[in-house]
Every structure is written in structure tokens, then in C-alpha cells.
Amino acid sequence: MSMITGTLNQYIQCVERMYRTGQGNILSRLLSLRDEHVYNRNLLSSDIATLVTGNCVAPLDELVIAHLSCLKALYASDYIEAYDHQSICVASVVKLLQGQKEENWCLPVMYAACLDLRLVAQKAEASSPQNGSKIMEKAAESLLACFRVCAADNRASDVDTKKIGMLCLVNQLLKVYFRINKLHLCKPLIRAIDSSPFKDQFPLAQQITYRYFVGRKAMFDSDYRLADEYLSFAFENCHRRSIRNKRLILTYLVPVKMLLGFMPAKYLLEKYDLLQFWDLISAVKNGDLRGIDMVMEEHEKFFITAGIYLIVEKLKITAYRNLFRKVYLAENSHQIDIASFEAALQIMGQEDVDSDETQCIVANLIYDGKIKGYISYQHKKVVVSKQNAFPPLSSLY
Amino acid sequence: MSSYFDYFCTHIEKNSDTIRGTCNSMCPDEEVILREREDLVHVLEVLGPIRKYVKSYSRSAADTNIAKPNLLRPYSVLIDTLHYLLLEVTKRKEVSSVMVYDFVNDRLRAIRQDMTIQRLPPEQCVKLLEPMIRFYVYYGYKFSNLSTKGFDSDLNKKYLLECIKWFLSCIDTMDLSTNRNIDLLSDFISNLNIKNVRRYRLGYDRVLMECLYILCNLDDVHPLYRYLNFSKDLKSDPRLNLAFKIAIANMKGNYIKIFKSMKTLCPLSYCALCTYMPVLQRKALLTLAHAYNSKKFVVPIEVITRWLRLSSNRDTIKVCSHYGIKTEGNNILFNKGEFKTDAFLHQTSLEDDTMKHLDLSVDNIFTYSS
Numbered sequence: 001m002s003m004i005t006g007t008l009n010q011y012i013q014c015v016e017r018m019y020r021t022g023q024g025n026i027l028s029r030l031l032s033l034r035d036e037h038v039y040n041r042n043l044l045s046s047d048i049a050t051l052v053t054g055n056c057v058a059p060l061d062e063l064v065i066a067h068l069s070c071l072k073a074l075y076a077s078d079y080i081e082a083y084d085h086q087s088i089c090v091a092s093v094v095k096l097l098q099g100q101k102e103e104n105w106c107l108p109v110m111y112a113a114c115l116d117l118r119l120v121a122q123k124a125e126a127s128s129p130q131n132g133s134k135i136m137e138k139a140a141e142s143l144l145a146c147f148r149v150c151a152a153d154n155r156a157s158d159v160d161t162k163k164i165g166m167l168c169l170v171n172q173l174l175k176v177y178f179r180i181n182k183l184h185l186c187k188p189l190i191r192a193i194d195s196s197p198f199k200d201q202f203p204l205a206q207q208i209t210y211r212y213f214v215g216r217k218a219m220f221d222s223d224y225r226l227a228d229e230y231l232s233f234a235f236e237n238c239h240r241r242s243i244r245n246k247r248l249i250l251t252y253l254v255p256v257k258m259l260l261g262f263m264p265a266k267y268l269l270e271k272y273d274l275l276q277f278w279d280l281i282s283a284v285k286n287g288d289l290r291g292i293d294m295v296m297e298e299h300e301k302f303f304i305t306a307g308i309y310l311i312v313e314k315l316k317i318t319a320y321r322n323l324f325r326k327v328y329l330a331e332n333s334h335q336i337d338i339a340s341f342e343a344a345l346q347i348m349g350q351e352d353v354d355s356d357e358t359q360c361i362v363a364n365l366i367y368d369g370k371i372k373g374y375i376s377y378q379h380k381k382v383v384v385s386k387q388n389a390f391p392p393l394s395s396l397y
Numbered sequence: 398m399s400s401y402f403d404y405f406c407t408h409i410e411k412n413s414d415t416i417r418g419t420c421n422s423m424c425p426d427e428e429v430i431l432r433e434r435e436d437l438v439h440v441l442e443v444l445g446p447i448r449k450y451v452k453s454y455s456r457s458a459a460d461t462n463i464a465k466p467n468l469l470r471p472y473s474v475l476i477d478t479l480h481y482l483l484l485e486v487t488k489r490k491e492v493s494s495v496m497v498y499d500f501v502n503d504r505l506r507a508i509r510q511d512m513t514i515q516r517l518p519p520e521q522c523v524k525l526l527e528p529m530i531r532f533y534v535y536y537g538y539k540f541s542n543l544s545t546k547g548f549d550s551d552l553n554k555k556y557l558l559e560c561i562k563w564f565l566s567c568i569d570t571m572d573l574s575t576n577r578n579i580d581l582l583s584d585f586i587s588n589l590n591i592k593n594v595r596r597y598r599l600g601y602d603r604v605l606m607e608c609l610y611i612l613c614n615l616d617d618v619h620p621l622y623r624y625l626n627f628s629k630d631l632k633s634d635p636r637l638n639l640a641f642k643i644a645i646a647n648m649k650g651n652y653i654k655i656f657k658s659m660k661t662l663c664p665l666s667y668c669a670l671c672t673y674m675p676v677l678q679r680k681a682l683l684t685l686a687h688a689y690n691s692k693k694f695v696v697p698i699e700v701i702t703r704w705l706r707l708s709s710n711r712d713t714i715k716v717c718s719h720y721g722i723k724t725e726g727n728n729i730l731f732n733k734g735e736f737k738t739d740a741f742l743h744q745t746s747l748e749d750d751t752m753k754h755l756d757l758s759v760d761n762i763f764t765y766s767s
Contacts, residue, residue, distance in 0.1 A: 132573055181622075220618065304625045310618060313645055356704060360653040363688030367650070375688050377696040 003030075003037040011043055012056050012064060019060050028108035031067050031089075033074070033116045044072050059099065063092040070120070079124040083135060086120045089113050090142045097149050102156045107165040114143055114172050122179075133180035140176045140185075143169055151192060167193060167202040167210055174213040186217055208234045212245075216252055219311065225397055227256045247272040255311040258284065259318065261393025276302055284315050287323025290349030292316055318393065320361055321370045323348060325390040334373075334389070338362070338380045355380070369396055415516045418469030423478045424450035425468045440492055441500045451478060454506040464514050472521045475508050483528055483763045495547045498536050502556065505529050509560075519567035526564040527601040528763055531665060533557035534609055535762050538668035541675075541744065550672075554613075561610050565623075568603060602766045604631075605665065608640040612669040615647045616676075640666065652681040656706045664755045664762060675742045678705050682720055686736045695728035712745055719743040 003011070011030075018027040029035045037043065045051050048068045052061050070085035093113045097106055121139035125131065147169045153162040170189045177185050193199065193210065202210075215230030231253040238246050254264050254277050263281050268274075276299045283291030296303065296312055303309040327344050328336055342358040353361075362382055365371045372391065373384035384390075420426075429450050432438060442450050452470065457463045470478065482501050489497055509529075512522060533556050540548040607627075611620040624632065624641050631637065639658060646654040655677065659670060681704070689696050702713045714724050721737035723730045756765075 130573060132570070222618075307622065309625050310621060310648070314648065317649055357651065357653040357657075359688075360651055360704075363684050364650040366688040367684040374690050374694075376691070376694045377689060377700065378694060 003035070004040050005042070006040065007042050008045060008051060009055070011037065011040070012052060015064060016057060016060065019057070022103075022105045024105040024108040027106075028112040031063060031109055032112040033067075033071065033086075033120070034112075038071055043068055044075060048072065059092060059095050063089060063096065066092055070116075074120070077127075079120065079127040080135075083117075083120050083124040083139075086113070086117045087138065087142050090117050090146065094145050094149055097146075097162060102160050104153075104156070104160050104162045104164065107162060107168075110146055110165060111168050114146060114169060117142060118172050118176060121176075136176050136180045140173060140180075143173050143176070147173070147189075163196065164198055164202065166196065166198075167206045171206060171209045171213070174210070178213060178216070183217060183220060186213075190214055190217070204237060208237050212249055215249075215256075216307075219252055219256055220307070224256050224259050227252070228260055231256060243272070247274065250274055251306050252308065255308045255315070258315055259311060260397050261318075261395075280312065280315070284319045285322060287319045287321075287326060287344075288348060289316060289319055289323070289345070292319055293349065317365070317368075317370075320345075321365055321390065321393070324362070324365070324371065328384060328389060334386055335379075335381045335383050338375070338382060341382070416464055416466060416469065416514065418471045418474070418511065418515055419466040420452075420468060420470045421474055422450075423470070423474065423481065424452045425470075427468065428452060439500055441486055441489055441497065449481075451482065451504045452507045452511070454503050454510060463510070469511050469515055470508075471515075472517060472525075475511060475525055478504070478508060479525060479528055483532060484760065487532075487759045487763075495540070498540070498548065501532065505532065506556075519570045522567045523564055523571075523601050523603075526560050526567070527606060530557065530560045530564060530606060530609060531763050533560065534613065534665050534669050534672075535757075537672050541672045557613060561606065561613070564606055565610060568606075604634050604637055605663070605766070607631075608636055608663075608666050609669050611637075611640040611644050612666055612673070615644055615673055620644070636663065636666070643670070647677070650680065650684060652677055652684075653704060656704070659706070664757055664765065667755060668757075674706070675744050678707070678716065678745060679720065679742060681705055682716070682722065683736055683738070686720075686722060686731045687733045689731040690733040691731065695725065695730050698724065698727050698729055701729055707745060716743050716745055 066089035073082035125135045150162040150165040211230040212234040218227035235249045280295045345353045698710045707713045721735045
């Protein structure tokens with residue numbers, strides 16, 4: 001039977017058969033909003049509930065009614081209504097899962113319903129901006145209900161446990177929380193996954209998504225080593241054809257790497273259409289503070305929407321280090337006048353910097369270990385170590 | 398953290414049916430009778446022969462119903478109560494200032510409770526919350542330098558954050574419903590380079606509150622991300638821009654820049670930053686101990702006094718010895734190994750020249766617009 005031309009009855013029979021024979025993957029497609037059956041106009045009856053009830057086994061009937069009603073609302077472009085039906089859909093999946101002890105073949109159905117829920121919620125949110133993030137918050141609650149069922153499945157054996165479904169849900173939740181800017185809610189989810197015995201058994205694709213978000217969270221919390229580890233894993237394991245995803249990962253990985261002292265090659269930035277970073281990289285390398293300000297102004301929107309503006313701001317510290325290193329190489333001495341550093345800062349556009357502030361900047365670099373040496377206030381000189389006065393940044397973290 | 402606010406979000410916004418207060422005095426009659434009978438009159442409620450009761454805060458217990466109209470004060474009464482508390486009670490001198498603080502704080506909590514139960518609209522909430530935020534910032538500053546008995550700075554900060562977050566969330570709700578189109582328009586206008594009329598002042602100083610949110614949370618990046626997503630003309634407001642620059646300087650450990658910019662702050666922003674001073678000074682001293690670490694080279698005391706905006710050289714010596722830094726005559730000998738990283742925060746005296754120029758009187762603090 002073709003899913004695009006079949007009748008409603010044929011569709012219901014097909015769904016039932018897949019349910020009885022435990023074919024989770026096919027069933028998930030039949031109940032997804034991203035499958036070809038959604039183009040079948042025969043499924044959009046005016047009275048779905050009466051046609052399905054009695055015609056389909058419980059608890060599947062509820063699910064089918066909610067799914068088809070959602071579809072109908074989507075065709076009518078009523079996204080709020082569609083969202084309500086899809087959330088009933090997810091609630092029915094929760095009931096379905098709760099009823100199935102010691103089996104987990106239904107997880108794909110849950111994955112599909114949850115992903116659809118988030119997508120519909122986004123649509124609904126866009127269609128009614130006056131609601132703010134309320135719809136997304138409600139969607140998160142529905143997702144959490146699924147999460148609880150999975151996380152609480154302690155009795156089933158490793159093969160049949162629903163716990164394996166946790167990561168997919170956590171990923172959906174992370175996406176929601178990042179979207180509505182409630183990052184503090186991520187912490188318990190991350191803890192649940194990191195302490196899970198299935199940590200390394202989750203599907204690779206899910207692990208990549210997970211590390212991408214946790215990496216971004218670590219970046220937000222200024223834990224750059226952890227951010228580097230997670231984002232690098234995501235980048236290295238991401239499928240080579242997923243250019244868009246790789247670009248997304250790099251948007252965060254590049255500035256993190258730069259802070260840790262690794263400058264990406266130009267061809268990489270070209271390949272992923274991230275040349276916004278190239279001017280920044282050369283400005284940081286040259287200690288060109290005015291240049292950094294110019295790049296930040298030019299690409300302000302990109303840096304802000306990506307949430308990396310503050311990291312770029314922090315790269316100025318690296319620029320100070322590079323600038324002072326140039327002065328040190330030019331003076332070819334282990335004792336450098338504060339005045340030389342001050343002059344260099346002023347040439348680079350920091351006109352209002354005086355001797356006090358120059359010393360403050362140097363003091364911070366010494367404290368961070370980026371310059372080895374000390375300042376003599378009486379002589380107004382910075383005395384740097386004879387060996388490795390400016391250790392490579394990559395050796396510091 | 399912000400309990401009222403959470404309550405507000407989870408329980409109240411969902412239902413639109415509201416309860417309107419009918420109590421037209423600062424304290425419901427029921428409570429007046431009860432407190433007279435039980436002899437629960439606060440000293441600050443006694444004004445010579447008359448008694449001026451203000452509704453006190455009480456937790457909602459399971460068996461009591463606090464959502465009774467005759468126990469709740471409508472918006473106009475709440476505003477009057479707020480004015481009375483902040484502009485009259487805070488001037489009372491016959492009891493200690495901590496006692497005044499405790500009294501006012503308790504009565505402010507009762508106001509917030511009335512606001513929550515009645516589900517006041519955001520337009521009214523902002524007007525009630527704004528002066529409260531001023532109150533918590535001001536008293537946080539006033540009590541910060543002396544180890545005042547009975548004043549809990551953490552609790553004060555908790556109430557402050559509760560009010561600020563509630564305030565900002567109201568602002569966002571209001572923005573959402575009205576400013577979508579205005580924003581586009583104002584982008585258009587600012588592109589035309591016409592200095593547009595201030596649209597943020599509606600009887601409350603939004604920009605000042607945004608500044609305080611940044612300056613009261615210098616170790617937190619959330620206020621900065623909030624700032625970055627503002628519209629262009631809000632971002633370029635000189636006061637807000639200055640607060641952002643101070644936060645950025647703090648992120649980079651640039652204490653010189655922070656202290657330099659203090660001169661141009663408005664009184665409350667100044668208070669907010671002052672409360673953070675001890676943290677800044679400790680961080681700066683730790684940095685200095687590493688950078689000027691030497692057995693023979695010293696740094697004159699007066700230089701450190703100037704750099705860290707300490708009130709006197711004597712004060713500098715006190716702070717230094719508190720953190721294990723040695724002084725020798727008029728000089729300081731920095732040694733990174735001797736810095737006591739586990740020492741508790743040293744509260745320094747906040748008297749300095751800038752303060753003398755600021756009008757920190759109660760009348761000004763609670764009413765000025767920057």
C-alpha cells in the first residue's frame with residue numbers, strides 16, 4: 001500500500017500491524033510529521049476522533065488521533081493548535097512506554113514524537129511572539145515527562161532498558177534550554193548523562209550533539225579546557241558531509257582554540273565559510289588592538305548572536321601578550337621600560353592608557369603566567385626571564 | 398533564589414482571574430487588632446501618641462488563607478506605603494539603622510507578597526520594585542564597611558536579586574507586548590541620526606536598574622549577555638555603556654580602569670560597585686603580589702593606596718598585613734608565596750573623595766533619576 005494514496009483505514013491497519021509486531025522504526029515513521037504519509041490527504045478527515053475510535057487498539061488510538069489532529073492543524077497553519085495536539089501525542093507516548101515493562105522497542109516512536117514536539121513548538125512560538133518563551137517551556141515539561149520514564153527504568157536488562165533513550169531526550173531539552181536562554185537548567189541533565197553507565201553506548205550521532213551543547217555550556221561558564229575537549233570530539237566525529245553542523249561546531253571551537261593559543265589555518269576557515277575569524281586572528285597575532293575593535297564592530301551581530309562576543313573580548317589579553325612580546329624582541333633586552341609598553345599600547349589605539357594601567361596589564365599577564373618575570377616599580381621596568389620569557393599559550397593550559 | 402518570582406511564573410501567569418485588595422490602609426484592620434492584643438507593636442510604628450501600623454510579612458501557612466481581599470492592599474495603597482517606608486521611616490533616628498533596615502525590609506516583603514497574590518500587572522510591579530531595588534543597593538553599601546551585627550549581606554543580596562530579576566522580567570514582558578514595532582522604528586530613527594526622545598522613563602529608571610543589574614553581579618556573565626542583546630540605542634546609553642565597560646575591565650582584571658571610571662558613576666551605581674570593592678582589592682593585591690614579587694624591589698605604600706582607591710596609607714598597611722603582605726617603612730615588599738589566599742575578605746573603609754561629591758541622602762537616593 002502506498003502511504004501517499006492509501007485510505008485512513010489502511011493507514012490505521014498498517015500502524016496497528018507495526019505496533020503488534022514490535023517494529024519501532026517503521027512505527028515511528030508512521031507517527032512522525034516528517035514522513036511522506038503526511039502528504040496523504042485521505043488522512044485528513046474532518047472527524048478524525050470518531051473514525052479512529054473503535055477502529056484501533058488502545059492505547060494506540062489516542063496516539064493516532066493526536067498525530068492526525070496535529071497534522072490537520074498544521075495544514076490549517078494553526079500552530080498553537082498543532083502544538084497542543086503534538087503535546088497530547090507525547091503524553092500518549094509516555095503512557096505507552098509506561099505500559100511496556102522490560103521492552104524498549106518503542107523508543108524510536110518517542111524520539112520522533114519529541115523531535116516533532118520541539119519543531120512544532122518553535123513554529124508556534126514564531127507565530128505568536130507575544131507568548132514569549134512559554135510554549136518552549138511547556139514543551140520542555142513534556143520532554144521531561146518522557147525523560148523521567150526512561151531514567152526510572154531500573155529493572156529491565158541492559159538490552160531492553162529505556163535508559164538508552166535518555167540522551168536523545170537530553171539533547172532535545174538542551175536545544176530548548178539554549179533557545180530560551182535557561183542554561184542553568186542544563187546542569188542536572190548533564191549530571192544524569194555523565195553519571196550514566198551507558199555514557200559511551202549511546203549512538204554516536206547523539207553523543208556528538210550532546211558534546212556540542214555541553215561544550216558550548218562549558219564555554220559559557222569560562223571552562224575553556226572542557227569546552228575544547230567536548231567541541232573537538234564533536235568536530236572530529238561529526239560526519240564529513242555535515243558541513244552545516246561542522247561549521248556550527250567550529251563557530252565555537254575556533255575562538256576557544258584561539259584562547260588556548262591555537263590559531264586555525266586559513267583554508268579551514270575558508271572551507272567552512274568562517275572568514276570572519278581571519279581578520280581577528282591576524283589582529284590578535286599582531287597585538288593590533290585597534291584591529292580587534294574594528295573586527296568586533298564589523299561582525300558585532302555575528303559574534304553576539306553566536307554568543308562568543310565576550311570570548312572575542314578576552315582575546316584582547318592574548319593580543320596584549322603578543323604586542324609586548326614584539327616590544328621585547330625589538331628591544332632585544334631582558335629589561336624593558338614600562339614606557340616602551342605604554343607607547344606600544346598607545347600606538348595600537350589605546351590612547352588613554354597611562355603608566356599605571358600599563359603596569360596593571362603587565363601585572364595580570366605575569367599573574368596568568370603569560371609573561372615570566374617581575375616588575376620593578378622604582379626603575380619602571382619589566383624584568384623578564386632569560387629563558388622562555390613569553391611561554392607559548394598552548395603550554396599554559 | 399527568587400522565590401516570589403518563581404511562584405509568580407508557575408502559579409499566577411497561567412490563570413487570569415485576579416483577586417483585588419480592598420484594604421485601604423497600610424495595615425489591615427484584622428492585623429491591627431491582633432497586634433494590639435498580642436502587644437506586637439514595633440518601635441518604629443509608634444509616633445508619639447499615634448500608632449502607624451504597616452502590614453508585616455508572614456509566611457503563608459497551610460491553615461491560613463492570606464488571599465482575602467480585606468487583607469490585601471491595592472496598588473495605590475502599596476505605593477503610598479512604599480513612599481512612607483522609604484522616605485519617612487528610613488529617616489528615623491531613635492533606633493539603630495540596622496533596626497530600621499530590618500523593619501523596612503520586613504514591610505517591603507509584605508508589599509511584594511501583596512503584589513504576588515493580587516497578580517499586579519507588570520506596569521505596576523516595576524514602579525513598586527524599582528524603589529525597593531534602590532533600598533537594597535543603598536543599604537548593602539551602607540552596612541558593608543562595618544561588620545554590622547544583625548545585618549546579613551548575603552540575605553540582602555538575595556532580596557536584591559529577587560527584586561531585580563522580577564523587575565527585569567516585567568520589563569521584558571512589557572517590551573514583548575509593546576516595543577516590537579517601536580524597536581524597528583527606533584532602529585530606523587537612530588539610523589537617521591535623530592536624537593530620539595527617551596522612551597524608557599515611565600516613572601521608573603529602567604536604565605539605572607539595568608546598570609545595577611550589571612554592577613551588582615560583576616562575577617556573573619548573564620547580565621553581560623543581556624546587555625549585548627539590547628537594541629542599539631539602549632546599548633549606547635552612556636550610563637549603561639559605562640557599566641558594561643566596568644564589567645569588561647573586571648573580566649580582564651584591569652583594576653586601574655575600574656577605579657578610574659568610578660568617578661563618573663551616579664550615586665547608586667557607585668554604591669553597588671563599592672560593595673564589590675573588597676573583592677576587587679583582594680584580587681588586585683594577589684595579582685600585584687605575583688607581578689612585583691621581589692626580595693629587593695619595593696613599591697611605595699602611597700602608590701598602592703592610589704591604585705586600589707584605599708582611603709589612607711594606614712588603611713593600606715592594614716589590608717596588606719591582613720593578606721600576609723609585609724611592609725617596611727613607607728614601602729611594601731610583595732612576595733607571592735606569603736599571600737594568604739585563605740584569609741577572609743577584608744572590609745575596607747569606604748570614605749573617599751568621590752563620595753563627598755555624591756548626594757547620598759535618603760531623599761536623593763530613593764528619588765533621583767540619573
